[in-house]
Amino acid sequence: xxxxxxxxxxxxxxxxxxxxxxxxxxxxxxxxxxxxxxxxxxxxxxxxxxxxxxxxxxxxxxxxxxxxxxxxxxxxxxxxxxxxxxxxxxxxxxxxxxxxxxxxxxxxxxxxxxxxxxxxxxxxxxxxxxxxxxxxxxxxxxxxxxxxxxxxxxxxxxxxxxxxxxxxxxxxxxxxxxxxxxxxxxxxxxxxxxxxxxxxxxxxxxxxxxxxxxxxxxxxxxxxxxxxxxxxxxxxxxxxxxxxxxxxxxxxxxxxxxxxxxxxxxxxxxxxxxxxxxxxxxxxxxxxxxxxxxxxxxxxxxxxxxxxxxxxxxxxxxxxxxxxxxxxxxxxxxxxxxxxxxxxxxxxxxxxxxxxxxxxxxxxxxxxxxxxxxxxxxxxxxxxxxxxxxxxxxxxxxxxxxxxxxxxxxxxxxxxxxxxxxxxxxxxxxxxxxxxxxxxxxxxxxxxxxxxxxxxxxxxxxxxxxxxxxxxxxxxxxxxxxxxxxxxxxxxxxxxxxxxxxxxxxxxxxxxxxxxxxxxxxxxxxxxxxxxxxxxxxxxxxxxxxxxxxxxxxxxxxxxxxxxxxxxxxxxxxxxxxxxxxxxxxxxxxxxxxxxxxxxxxxxxxxxxxxxxxxxxxxxxxxxxxxxxxxxxxxxxxxxxxxxxxxxxxxxxxxxxxxxxxxxxxxxxxxxxxxxxxxxxxxxxxxxxxxxxxxxxxxxxxxxxxxxxxxxxxxxxxxxxxxxxxxxxxxxxxxxxxxxxxxxxxxxxxxxxxxxxxxxxxxxxxxxxxxxxxxxxxxxxxxxxxxxxxxxxxxxxxxxxxxxx
Numbered sequence: 001x002x003x004x005x006x007x008x009x010x011x012x013x014x015x016x017x018x019x020x021x022x023x024x025x026x027x028x029x030x031x032x033x034x035x036x037x038x039x040x041x042x043x044x045x046x047x048x049x050x051x052x053x054x055x056x057x058x059x060x061x062x063x064x065x066x067x068x069x070x071x072x073x074x075x076x077x078x079x080x081x082x083x084x085x086x087x088x089x090x091x092x093x094x095x096x097x098x099x100x101x102x103x104x105x106x107x108x109x110x111x112x113x114x115x116x117x118x119x120x121x122x123x124x125x126x127x128x129x130x131x132x133x134x135x136x137x138x139x140x141x142x143x144x145x146x147x148x149x150x151x152x153x154x155x156x157x158x159x160x161x162x163x164x165x166x167x168x169x170x171x172x173x174x175x176x177x178x179x180x181x182x183x184x185x186x187x188x189x190x191x192x193x194x195x196x197x198x199x200x201x202x203x204x205x206x207x208x209x210x211x212x213x214x215x216x217x218x219x220x221x222x223x224x225x226x227x228x229x230x231x232x233x234x235x236x237x238x239x240x241x242x243x244x245x246x247x248x249x250x251x252x253x254x255x256x257x258x259x260x261x262x263x264x265x266x267x268x269x270x271x272x273x274x275x276x277x278x279x280x281x282x283x284x285x286x287x288x289x290x291x292x293x294x295x296x297x298x299x300x301x302x303x304x305x306x307x308x309x310x311x312x313x314x315x316x317x318x319x320x321x322x323x324x325x326x327x328x329x330x331x332x333x334x335x336x337x338x339x340x341x342x343x344x345x346x347x348x349x350x351x352x353x354x355x356x357x358x359x360x361x362x363x364x365x366x367x368x369x370x371x372x373x374x375x376x377x378x379x380x381x382x383x384x385x386x387x388x389x390x391x392x393x394x395x396x397x398x399x400x401x402x403x404x405x406x407x408x409x410x411x412x413x414x415x416x417x418x419x420x421x422x423x424x425x426x427x428x429x430x431x432x433x434x435x436x437x438x439x440x441x442x443x444x445x446x447x448x449x450x451x452x453x454x455x456x457x458x459x460x461x462x463x464x465x466x467x468x469x470x471x472x473x474x475x476x477x478x479x480x481x482x483x484x485x486x487x488x489x490x491x492x493x494x495x496x497x498x499x500x501x502x503x504x505x506x507x508x509x510x511x512x513x514x515x516x517x518x519x520x521x522x523x524x525x526x527x528x529x530x531x532x533x534x535x536x537x538x539x540x541x542x543x544x545x546x547x548x549x550x551x552x553x554x555x556x557x558x559x560x561x562x563x564x565x566x567x568x569x570x571x572x573x574x575x576x577x578x579x580x581x582x583x584x585x586x587x588x589x590x591x592x593x594x595x596x597x598x599x600x601x602x603x604x605x606x607x608x609x610x611x612x613x614x615x616x617x618x619x620x621x622x623x624x625x626x627x628x629x630x631x632x633x634x635x636x637x638x639x640x641x642x643x644x645x646x647x648x649x650x651x652x653x654x655x656x657x658x659x660x661x662x663x664x665x666x667x668x669x670x671x672x673x674x675x676x677x678x679x680x681x682x683x684x685x686x687x688x689x690x691x692x693x694x695x696x697x698x699x700x701x702x703x704x705x706x707x708x709x710x711x712x713x714x715x716x717x718x719x720x721x722x723x724x725x726x727x728x729x730x731x732x733x734x735x736x737x738x739x740x741x742x743x744x745x746x747x748x749x750x751x752x753x754x755x756x757x758x759x760x761x762x763x764x765x766x767x768x769x770x771x772x773x774x775x776x777x778x779x780x781x782x783x784x785x786x787x788x789x790x791x792x793x794x795x796x797x798x799x800x801x802x803x804x805x
Contacts, residue, residue, distance in 0.1 A: 095207045103720065187218035209237050213727040254351040283305050290327055316517070335348070368392075370427065451610065478543055501550050525594060566578065575606050627709075629685055655668075
């Protein structure tokens with residue numbers, strides 16, 4: 001609270017500290033008064049009984065002295081105190097909420113600023129004089145709709161136009177960063193509700209909301225605004241975005257495997273959407289070219305018609321391709337523009353596929369012959385792209401396994417271990433693996449880019465968690481598993497009914513979990529079609545930097561230990577994936593194809609670091625294949641020894657990032673020093689589209705490249721036009737006004753005054769009492785003690801003179 005002190009103040013307040021806790025209880029104060037009267041009456045009664053031996057002239061002074069002493073004791077016990085008072089002015093405040101949902105990242109041809117997004121239009125309004133005008137009479141709290149407790153409070157301006165001297169900020173706020181679109185949902189009702197709560201107790205003149213009005217989650221803005229109106233807080237809404245539906249046909253995404261083999265048939269899924277047309281008829285074409293070739297050299301592979309595409313739901317088209325030779329290929333799906341489209345740049349999408357002629361070599365270690373083990377072993381055996389060696393720890397030496405090689409232990413030779421691209425551990429008994437071998441596996445993952453798939457289980461996991469030599473495995477995991485509560489107790493939580501799977505935001509965007517080919521159908525499969533898992537391992541914590549993809553919804557009482565189903569982390573150049581439910585085989589009861597796709601996609605995903613590490617310079621990866629607008633892109637370069645030496649001589653490493661609008665930005669990469677081969681950098685994604693990163697280490701070999709896709713979620717794209725009706729209703733329900741343009745906010749319009757004229761100052765002057773005056777309390781105590789002692793001493797002397805003592 002920013003307060004200004006007046007030059008003259010009101011009279012101080014005197015009170016009793018002992019009665020402070022009951023100051024608001026009239027009954028308690030009345031009871032105290034009654035007790036005091038009874039005490040005084042008792043003293044008077046005592047002296048009335050002595051009237052036979054004393055004359056009336058002697059009784060009166062004795063009674064007065066005794067009453068004086070009693071009153072002094074009572075007042076001393078009540079602890080009188082003095083509080084100085086001062087007048088303070090609470091300035092009027094305006095709360096300005098700026099919608100920072102991802103729909104605000106969109107641009108509209110009707111906006112006054114060419115090519116400006118809705119968020120940029122809002123920031124331009126704030127910097128275009130609106131804030132300075134409001135700050136002449138109000139302090140202004142500016143905050144994004146997703147975090148009303150954040151933001152910045154701008155103080156009042158004095159007559160010269162500067163912030164009050166005691167309230168000046170060191171530097172102006174960066175509204176472009178603070179208000180950048182990053183919320184995956186538009187919760188306008190929740191924002192208003194939270195804004196009222198944050199501003200409780202303030203002299204709130206009004207609430208201003210800048211938004212496109214497309215509320216799609218949370219509380220109803222109309223109902224919340226009615227509550228604000230009842231509380232006397234008007235809401236003024238400022239609309240952004242086009243009021244008409246922009247006509248557009250777009251290829252939102254092209255989903256393809258990152259790796260394939262020569263002459264294998266690969267599936268490519270194109271996600272196509274339209275808006276503004278009643279029904280769209282067009283055609284989609286699939287093109288391919290070598291990644292190193294020019295765009296003009298691409299060849300047409302296939303074409304499919306698009307008939308009666310509805311604006312209500314996206315269309316997924318399936319294409320197939322069969323690459324003949326190894327190499328890197330760029331596939332592009334393009335749709336022919338329709339008449340009246342506002343943006344033809346999003347009519348195509350690309351995906352790069354690495355075609356390799358080497359098999360992925362997998363080492364599978366299983367503690368026992370579980371269903372997951374049997375399914376995965378058979379799948380790897382049938383898939384020509386994998387070569388699997390297995391060690392079934394519970395099997396006798398003479399047992400026969402359907403695998404390329406049957407092992408009796410993990411190879412101790414680090415060079416042999418280095419031949420494996422992937423390590424799969426299914427409830428493995430790590431107490432049977434020497435510590436030196438565990439350390440060698442760690443180095444294979446961290447330095448050579450191998451992947452690790454770890455699945456917990458009820459048999460061996462509790463055992464090795466208590467073994468000191470096997471603790472080295474924990475460094476590979478993205479979570480810290482919970483210790484067994486008993487010597488042989490379980491580390492998992494079981495339920496008589498299956499616990500539903502809940503994907504996190506990162507899980508919905510993770511291609512390894514797209515078991516049905518696309519994000520929307522796969523999310524519905526995990527959360528709705530699959531009944532869930534009965535058993536999920538408890539974890540003590542998720543490690544910093546790890547990403548949780550899925551959790552189990554507990555059917556029992558709440559627990560402080562998360563039930564993580566899927567999680568992943570980088571470990572040096574490699575990736576480690578954690579499965580916390582030993583029942584992945586239950587996917588097969590719903591869809592055998594889904595279970596097969598899960599393991600195939602997951603193993604290919606985990607092998608990325610190893611395949612890219614075959615480059616003489618190393619590998620370059622975005623930590624995720626897909627991001628939302630507003631999220632931070634994290635770029636990770638893992639260098640070979642020769643490349644790391646070259647960079648050490650240069651002293652710095654920079655990535656060249658090509659943005660969706662074809663502009664180029666440099667991203668500096670940094671190294672922590674603990675891992676000299678790992679360099680990382682980050683950048684916030686402001687626009688939808690493909691981001692291409694390149695790191696050039698000319699002295700070592702070809703440049704390292706990486707690509708990621710930045711998307712606006714379907715929920716935020718479903719209705720892109722401004723919801724004028726909602727913004728108008730919110731303002732009307734609360735007693736405010738709706739402003740259809742940024743010009744009207746500053747200058748007004750027909751029967752619409754400028755915003756600053758409608759926001760009436762509600763500054764308040766209050767009397768504020770300070771802390772108790774300690775000097776007064778000491779002085780009062782001395783005087784009361786003197787009064788008590790004096791009265792008692794005079795009473796004793798009087799009694800001596802009268803011969804009564």
